[in-house]
Amino acid sequence: MAAPTIPLIAPRDLDFVLYELLEVERLLERRRFADHSRETFEATIATARRIAEARFRPHNRANDENEPRWDGRSVAIIPEVKAALDAFSEAGFMAAQADFDQGGMQLPVTVAQAAFGLFTAANIGTAAYAFLTIAAGNLLEAFGSNDQKRVYLPPMRAGHWFGTMALTEPQAGSSLAEIRTMAKPAADGSYHLRGSKIFISGGDHELSENIIHMVLARIDGAPPGVRGISLFLVPKFLPKTDGTPGRRNGVALAGLIHKMGYRGTTSTMLNFGETEPCIGTLIGEPHQGLACMFHMMNEARIGVGLGAAVLGYAGYLYSLDYARTRAQGRRPGAKGIDAPPVRLIAHADVRRMLIAQKAYVEGGLALCLMAARLVDDEKTHPDEAERRRAALLLEVLTPVVKAWPSQYGLAANDLAIQILGGYGYTRDHPVEQYFRDNRLNPIHEGTNGIQALDLLGRKVRMAEGAAFRALTEAIEKDLGAAGSAAPSDETVVEIALALGDALAATRSVTARLVDAMDKDTDRGLANASLYLDMMGKLVVGWLWLRQASLAAKALAAGSSETEFYEGKRQTALWFARYELPQTSLQASLLTGGETAAYDMRDAWF
């Protein structure tokens, strides 16, 4: 039997978020989820936890130490990766949220994401292949033709074929307008693609029978810029008429990229149509490629945020366990060397680092799963107005959901290393790897800088500010509920007051910045990252208020789980005292249109 180990995500916290904070059981009233019950949700999470612990976690370090290698013919990956992904697919996780008639389990996105978070926490390098395949499958399902879906979707949902997202080119990273890969129409309705892509995760390997690339390219004669980009399906092996993989298509591996972390996932340079013709088929309408991609991107960004939150979570739990077992030093003020050393956790500064991590990772988990819950509402809420409201909230929240956990999950990993001290800096403990793996998350799927521009430049202004209003009204409603809750809880009231201040500041700053952007867009967006951070504090502060309210209610009702709920309430209080007040300084910089960085000139550096 395996020795007791540190959980991947605290089971009680995951249950709290799913069943108390997000009330996923209420989804059971909806027709799509009528065959489910709390029991099936719990069994899903239990199976995910087991496979993640038994098949994903054990080779997390081996993945890091044995980067995929390419000998010019094939890519070698340690065998544990395929074994883990096979177990994942065989248990049905590739199709967890797909319809029953596709062989899926028709799970709510919230539960499917929670389950996926366990695999990511265990081994993000291996889990990424599944992440990409699920995302590519969702894209195909939303925009693919019936023929494309018939041939490609079943083997992808079964995990026999994997998927990728091929967007980036050497000259086109954050700016997809520069994409140069070309697609020439062929007589049979297909296209011949030519060009190069870079940083394509999962772009080549021997883990699956086939690899299905979702490729952005321009049809000959397409308009310049983002309005001329189309989406193509390009298989590594062209399917035969019986649906099995046939001859090799003209997509060739040009090299592997060697990364700081996330090393289990191949990152590839791919050439399309260089020596052999590369045949692709159009997905959706010509020149609508980016629109299709962005449809998928919102869910992918939730996935990135969640990955960052759970890597932070894994580091938090590891450093917590370490702080509880490692004895070192005596409390300041204690006399003499005769007294036995205390556990690390007895030191105030260590508890400071633990509570900050707890606030970041549990806040991040709640944030990402709330976004997943909004995806469920957007798709399945019986009321049209509620579906629309969920869609608006998702629009404005997506940049925060992607950026906040990837910044603060990483900050948590940094603190975890610090708690372990010199040991944390060694490869004998996993916290340094969590940090390196997590360092990708502020970069990919739209850098955090891009998220800031998206939030301030687009999302808060869209539909005449309707998305921003939907968010502030939702926060206001919970502020009201916290204020009028009986019996009143002193801590909750204090948190609500701090959050109320942050909300008022965000409202006035937003109005001011919208005006500033109308006058001068570039200057108005100069502090967009600061604005994104302020919004992150507001939104996560809101989630902590809701968690504190639930905790206070449970404690007042005499719950036996006093330690769990006290921990929640205290962490919310920490957030209200240490994090939320920072929005006041941020607001003054933003309102004043601060330009100290903006005015700096190239030659002055």
Next chain:
Amino acid sequence: MKVLVAVKRVIDANVKVRVKTDGSGVETANVKMAMNPFCEIAVEEAVRMKEAGVATEIVAVSCGGASCAETLRTALAMGADRGIHVQTDLALQPLGVAKLLKAVIEKEQPKLVITGKQAIDDDSNQTGQMVAGLLGWAQGTFASKLTVEGEQLRAKREVDGGLETVLLKLPAVVTTDLRLNEPRYASLPNIMKAKKKPIEALTPDALGVDPTPRLTVLKVIEPPKRKSGTKVKTVAELVEKLRNEAKVI
């Protein structure tokens, strides 16, 4: 051939078990629970027998409080056909469970009963043997390989000196060892199917059994903490310590 499998709900193997502060037992409130790993092996073996066309029906049985139904549901998701939950809030001990199982077996008439060799909570290693004893059936304990041969069962047993193969006349009771198989995960489609499989609720009264514990737990304590080691300077000092302190030579 009908196969009956007994499954027990225990504290999850990954949880660090804590002793209650009053020493009356271990802390189980808000602790993650799971199916006993040896019972998983038992379920897996029955499912493999069914897949091989040897078993026709698999009945999973669990005795205990309301939450045991979840453990039965896991057995159903792994491939058992139906469940029987003997409901009682008594703190059951092996003899009580064995009597309850005997009553269920007499009602169900299976040809083979598979249990785990022991449960990871109390490590008793008694229930399977007691069931066989009470029924007067053949028993093959600590099995690491099972083959049904007509009306007989060949069982390879893990014993102290190595492996022993016994031939049992059916009906029989078998208890599972670790190497018998590697249990499958409850897949998502099978979790959905399990929802529709029946679980019958019974009570000790209805079975005419009194499972009241016969043993009294006096006190539960943590095992002693391992003391830190010391370095010895000479072989002579080591021998002296082994002889006089450790008293092992």
